[in-house]
Amino acid sequence: AQSVTQLDSQVPVFEEAPVELRCNYSSSVSVYLFWYVQYPNQGLQLLLKYLSGSTLVESINGFEAEFNKSQTSFHLRKPSVHISDTAEYFCAVTTNAGKSTFGDGTTLTVKP
Amino acid sequence: DAGVIQSPRHEVTEMGQEVTLRCKPISGHNSLFWYRQTMMRGLELLIYFNNNVPIDDSGMPEDRFSAKMPNASFSTLKIQPSEPRDSAVYFCASSSRTGGVIEQYFGPGTRLTVT
Numbered sequence: 330a331q332s333v334t335q336l337d338s339q340v341p342v343f344e345e346a347p348v349e350l351r352c353n354y355s356s357s358v359s360v361y362l363f364w365y366v367q368y369p370n371q372g373l374q375l376l377l378k379y380l381s382g383s384t385l386v387e388s389i390n391g392f393e394a395e396f397n398k399s400q401t402s403f404h405l406r407k408p409s410v411h412i413s414d415t416a417e418y419f420c421a422v423t424t425n426a427g428k429s430t431f432g433d434g435t436t437l438t439v440k441p
Numbered sequence: 442d443a444g445v446i447q448s449p450r451h452e453v454t455e456m457g458q459e460v461t462l463r464c465k466p467i468s469g470h471n472s473l474f475w476y477r478q479t480m481m482r483g484l485e486l487l488i489y490f491n492n493n494v495p496i497d498d499s500g501m502p503e504d505r506f507s508a509k510m511p512n513a514s515f516s517t518l519k520i521q522p523s524e525p526r527d528s529a530v531y532f533c534a535s536s537s538r539t540g541g542v543i544e545q546y547f548g549p550g551t552r553l554t555v556t
Contacts (some may be wrong), residue, residue: 371549
């Protein structure tokens, strides 16, 4: 079985400040790791993913996440956030069989 | 590609009525997922299909819920009879493991209100 723990339910931050959204997971099998973002009244969208290779993965809008196998973590970071980054962020793991487990989400609120 | 299509986008119904939610996955995707999202319980996986076959329905809350996937391009989630506690946003998502694509693509959701 798999589980995903997002350690912060809400993260308020000022514009242009750095941010880190924390995600830990547990699994008895190999998994792939994902971050999804959900803007108000929309479905989830893929932000970035780790399948294999380099443990640092980046998105097109400045977010990055680092896979740490020993700590079973996949924290999401951005060095400077914008108002438009305000959204809910979900960490997820997917098994080879295709079953996904999502965390409870972290609400990022960027204040001017 | 039009993405995952869900209908209706909003549904308001009275307790006891039957509700049917519809989903058209992205063409070529062979996995389909139904989720429910509420403030109290977050995002819950209800059921998922691989190649039109239900693989795991352990998240289906009770017998009032049923899901079908008669072909690769259509799925339904039915609630009969509906209850106020079923009020939620229901998402459909699809994915494909061919070509290494395993992330899920979500539809816009159906907001269900049961009064």
